[in-house]
Amino acid sequence: MNKLWLNISFLYFLIIAIIGITLRLMGLIPINLNYAYLLHTHSHLAFLGWIYNILFTILIYTFLSSENRNKKIYHHLFWITQVANVGMLLSYPVQGYGLYSISFSTLHILCSWAFVYYFLKDAKANSINSIKGKISFAFINAAMFFMVISALGPFSMAPISKITGAGSSYYYNTIYLYLHFQYNGWFIFSVLGLFFRTLENNQIAYNQKFAKLFYTLLMIACVPAYFLSTLWSKPVAIIYIISSIAAIMQLVAVLYFLLILKSIKTNFNKNLNKWVKFLFYFSFICFVIKNILQFVGAIPAIADIAYEIHNFIIGYLHIIFLGVISFFVFAYLINEKELLLSKTIKVGLFLLITGFIFSEIIIFTQGVFILLKQNIFSNYFEYIFYFSLPMLIGIGLIVIDRFFLNYHSEKQTEEHFYYKKPLSAKL
Numbered sequence: 001m002n003k004l005w006l007n008i009s010f011l012y013f014l015i016i017a018i019i020g021i022t023l024r025l026m027g028l029i030p031i032n033l034n035y036a037y038l039l040h041t042h043s044h045l046a047f048l049g050w051i052y053n054i055l056f057t058i059l060i061y062t063f064l065s066s067e068n069r070n071k072k073i074y075h076h077l078f079w080i081t082q083v084a085n086v087g088m089l090l091s092y093p094v095q096g097y098g099l100y101s102i103s104f105s106t107l108h109i110l111c112s113w114a115f116v117y118y119f120l121k122d123a124k125a126n127s128i129n130s131i132k133g134k135i136s137f138a139f140i141n142a143a144m145f146f147m148v149i150s151a152l153g154p155f156s157m158a159p160i161s162k163i164t165g166a167g168s169s170y171y172y173n174t175i176y177l178y179l180h181f182q183y184n185g186w187f188i189f190s191v192l193g194l195f196f197r198t199l200e201n202n203q204i205a206y207n208q209k210f211a212k213l214f215y216t217l218l219m220i221a222c223v224p225a226y227f228l229s230t231l232w233s234k235p236v237a238i239i240y241i242i243s244s245i246a247a248i249m250q251l252v253a254v255l256y257f258l259l260i261l262k263s264i265k266t267n268f269n270k271n272l273n274k275w276v277k278f279l280f281y282f283s284f285i286c287f288v289i290k291n292i293l294q295f296v297g298a299i300p301a302i303a304d305i306a307y308e309i310h311n312f313i314i315g316y317l318h319i320i321f322l323g324v325i326s327f328f329v330f331a332y333l334i335n336e337k338e339l340l341l342s343k344t345i346k347v348g349l350f351l352l353i354t355g356f357i358f359s360e361i362i363i364f365t366q367g368v369f370i371l372l373k374q375n376i377f378s379n380y381f382e383y384i385f386y387f388s389l390p391m392l393i394g395i396g397l398i399v400i401d402r403f404f405l406n407y408h409s410e411k412q413t414e415e416h417f418y419y420k421k422p423l424s425a426k427l
Helices: 003-025 035-063 072-095 099-125 135-150 152-164 169-201 208-222 224-233 237-270 274-297 300-308 310-335 343-371 380-405
Strands: none
Touching (some): 003 380, 035 135, 072 099, 099 152, 135 152, 135 208, 169 224, 169 310, 208 224, 208 237, 224 274, 224 300, 237 274, 274 300, 274 310, 310 343
């Protein structure tokens, strides 16, 4: 993989961690920054600086031939995208949704569309992606589709704000449309595509029927599942019915996924380093929890509670971005030997995982006690700040290792880092 692109992606991961800890510190001490603007910065860079960059790099490496992955167009798109990311980093904290920040966001969307066009064109030209039974590329096709339609949200914000006002339910639901098709579409389907490609490359047999049912149910459910994000606005009854059906379909899909995991358990575990094994399964557990929470959120009374108590929304989003996506990415990169398991990396991962688990416990527990009109954590902001520090330190150690400590990593032997045979073969 392109190591410079990976390093830049990890640098954004550190930046969003710094912004995140700053947001939590603002609950303790006065900081002369606009909380809402900084939150916009945090979320946009999480989507577009960390996850988009890392998936861009991994997907090119995994699904394109060696000749196509080195095309200049991908280098041009990557660097133009970084101009957009830096622009958002500088403009969102100052103006929130304003002329400059929206312009840079639009530039990023246009680059992502160009990426979809060239990537799919080159990926389809790669014969390995067209072999019958390759469910992995079906997931990637779906991921690209959902990435493209997610842009309907930002592009419809301006006209809708003029018609209904910037604070209307329609306005906020356009934002949720973008969010939904990014994390439930583009992000999740990309990760699943990478998972199935890992199995296919290593000839690990899985139940094709279950895999196709898993894909079909998840694909069909993704569009109506958007309405789960709109239940806060108390829509008409048919929307509740549609969103409930989508949530049920996703849960059935998860059952098929668990059956697939059960059937491949022996072969899947055989060549895995213990860290890779743990991170993969931790990501899968978070994926299951994510779908259960969506199912529960389809209940009207629960949907109202989730909207009123932001702890549940924050905890849910972190389960997706950190739990499902980020930990899968770490497992994938370690397995591909793109992230070497040095002592620094191991300590960093331990701190990141520990901080994530405990901060999620605090967030959800506080949400439950707010619901019960109790206040178990009278010093909630202190607890959430201090339990978030391990995540920041962990990410910092990983970035330091990549930038400064592992400059000699190409010369290190596999045995030094306790690797087993990589699970995913290069094309």
